[in-house]
Amino acid sequence: MPNPALEAAYATIPELVEYHERTERIGELHRTVPPADAPEIAAQKIVNEALEEYLRTGVMPADVEARATEAYTAALGAHALRSAVGSLYADSVHGQTLEFLRQVNAPAILADLGVQLADLLTEARKRTEALGAVRTADEALTAGGKVAEAYTALRALLPTLRDIRSGQWDTLRLGQLTGPSSPYQRAKDSGFGDVQGINDDTPRGQFTAMQNQRYTLDHLVWLAQMNGTAYVPESVEDVLVAQEAYETRHSVSDAPLVKDLSPLAVPTPPAPTPKPRPVHGRKPAPADIVLNIN
Structure with missing residues (x-):
């Protein structure tokens, strides 16, 4: 079933508008252009009919070759047109081009x-x-009166909220792996893809509603009273970053303190003042010794 919110977003993208207009024309052409035999088959039918007539009557039609050539020529254009239309139609229903255009234009859609x-x-x-x-x-x-009117009006807005959120996750899924433990699925289940600034004061019931994408009238009223924090995220990564920031808000880094490894400036002490050396009795040098030999 088409998503009205998503279709409205697609209608703002010129490439997607052009693609859908082109696809509609191709579909109309595919319905109106009649099937056509290949030229060889069309010519062969004429020849086969002539052979059947010869076997039945013993007389070969004199114009069989001319009629076969005419059938071949007539089939050329019709078969070429039908083949080209069929190829265009097959490409249009395959969906790869549309998926690519949506992925390229995902930021604008979001x-x-x-x-x-x-x-x-x-x-x-x-x-x-x-x-x-x-x-x-x-x-x-x-309550009746204006209260009942307000209730009816707000209830009528709920399907639109659900369509917007569904369209949001359909668009964020483009180009993503979608397994149970994929980043996309973790982001979708996290509850951080609906409002910015989730904190310890966020009501548990509202957070659960966002995790499960179960939007009630109470949730719509709560969103309306949040004054601007409701948003459509730009990427899966944005959602996961918001979740990580919240979950690590009380953590303390275990990294050791950074030590200053710059060289220490060690002062050079002043050189000591030299002291005078003590003078003792001088010993006689060898040259001063006189040997007395009697």
């Missing part, structure tokens, strides 16, 4: 979904004050 979300919440804010604390149909019927 941006438009973000605009739709902002417009939706602006409309919701017009009704939240009148709604007050009412959240159920029974409460709205009991």
